[in-house]
Amino acid sequence: MNLFNLFRRQGTAPVARDRLQILLAYERGSTRGAPDLLAILREEILTAVGRHVEIDSNRVNVRMDRGDKVSTLEVDIEIPNTVRMAPGGGRRKRAVPAHRSAS
Amino acid sequence: MAKVVVVTSGKGGVGKTTSTAALGAALAQFGQNVVVVDFDVGLRNLDLVMGAERRVVYDLINVTQGIAKLPQALIRDKRLERLALLPASQTRDKDALTEDGVARVINSLKQMFDWVICDSPAGIERGATLAMRFADTAIVVTNPEVSSVRDSDRIIGILDAKTVKAERGERVDKHLLISRYDPARAARGEMLSIDDVLDILSTPLLGIIPESEEVLRASNLGSPVTFNNPSSAPARAYLDAARRLMGEEVEMTIPTEKQGFLGKLFGRRAA
Numbered sequence: 001m002n003l004f005n006l007f008r009r010q011g012t013a014p015v016a017r018d019r020l021q022i023l024l025a026y027e028r029g030s031t032r033g034a035p036d037l038l039a040i041l042r043e044e045i046l047t048a049v050g051r052h053v054e055i056d057s058n059r060v061n062v063r064m065d066r067g068d069k070v071s072t073l074e075v076d077i078e079i080p081n082t083v084r085m086a087p088g089g090g091r092r093k094r095a096v097p098a099h100r101s102a103s
Numbered sequence: 104m105a106k107v108v109v110v111t112s113g114k115g116g117v118g119k120t121t122s123t124a125a126l127g128a129a130l131a132q133f134g135q136n137v138v139v140v141d142f143d144v145g146l147r148n149l150d151l152v153m154g155a156e157r158r159v160v161y162d163l164i165n166v167t168q169g170i171a172k173l174p175q176a177l178i179r180d181k182r183l184e185r186l187a188l189l190p191a192s193q194t195r196d197k198d199a200l201t202e203d204g205v206a207r208v209i210n211s212l213k214q215m216f217d218w219v220i221c222d223s224p225a226g227i228e229r230g231a232t233l234a235m236r237f238a239d240t241a242i243v244v245t246n247p248e249v250s251s252v253r254d255s256d257r258i259i260g261i262l263d264a265k266t267v268k269a270e271r272g273e274r275v276d277k278h279l280l281i282s283r284y285d286p287a288r289a290a291r292g293e294m295l296s297i298d299d300v301l302d303i304l305s306t307p308l309l310g311i312i313p314e315s316e317e318v319l320r321a322s323n324l325g326s327p328v329t330f331n332n333p334s335s336a337p338a339r340a341y342l343d344a345a346r347r348l349m350g351e352e353v354e355m356t357i358p359t360e361k362q363g364f365l366g367k368l369f370g371r372r373a374a
Contacts, residue, residue, distance in 0.1 A: 016323035023156050066157040
């Protein structure tokens with residue numbers, strides 16, 4: 001507990017309220033049929049990359065952080081340098097870890 | 104060898120999730136690798152108490168169904184890397200959780216961590232029985248109050264009948280964690296005493312968590328109380344309980360709030 005907290009004992013309720021507002025805004029949306037944008041982007045990014053290279057699901061790391069004004073979605077896909085094009089794969093494309101933000 | 108612990112109670116609202124978060128964090132603070140697993144399918148809350156609610160991508164059911172790999176679903180604590188969370192699903196379909204699926208996940212977690220702490224939902228339905236199913240150790244959270252003690256007795260019976268260990272003729276190691284205890288009221292005879300509860304449930308005591316405003320403060324912030332204010336009374340009680348879980352001999356006390364100069368001056372509590 002720092003000095004600042006010492007003089008501001010009632011400090012935690014506003015934090016609780018903000019956290020709940022962010023969480024519930026998202027949860028209400030997803031239970032009432034509104035699409036979860038982050039989840040859609042996540043799936044489509046994985047599908048898009050999967051069209052060009054074979055993805056080892058052990059080498060995929062997805063992180064999300066839902067914020068008030070900005071949410072972030074990080075999709076790290078590890079692709080070996082000896083990359084094999086998936087059948088029907090399109091143009092030759094340098095595979096880099098995808099990193100996207102969406103609000 | 105990893106230990107699988109279930110935090111259970113039967114009754115709701117006695118402090119299972121708070122205790123799971125605090126004990127998990129405490130064990131990690133002592134250098135252990137810990138995963139806390141939320142079994143409350145449809146009504147998850149451990150993510151919120153741990154402050155990870157904004158980072159949930161995949162959940163326990165996604166892993167059992169093979170949609171996500173276990174390492175992808177684990178959320179590493181931002182304050183302490185050795186502490187991880189496996190969130191419950193928000194789906195309404197409770198049958199999505201199967202015994203085989205849970206067995207596989209628990210076995211994998213045992214390879215990765217020293218402690219697998221399962222936060223049971225209230226009640227005695229599927230979620231609760233699956234949470235305790237593979238436990239080596241059970242922590243029964245009890246409030247010194249009649250309905251909580253009665254439900255704890257029920258749960259102790261179920262632990263002795265429906266766990267894998269019990270079915271093999273072995274015993275689940277059971278411990279009582281008495282929470283929301285108010286020594287002053289117990290002394291005045293207004294609340295069941297520790298001895299009363301121990302006498303009725305005849306189960307060894309893991310710790311006594313005093314009633315404290317610190318618990319709400321910590322959950323407001325999404326920080327286990329042992330992280331948020333380690334010197335507070337409930338945090339010290341949880342830290343002691345964690346040391347007992349690790350097999351240390353720690354004298355049983357009921358920590359009290361060390362009131363600061365201002366606190367003494369204005370005496371914030373007059374219960």
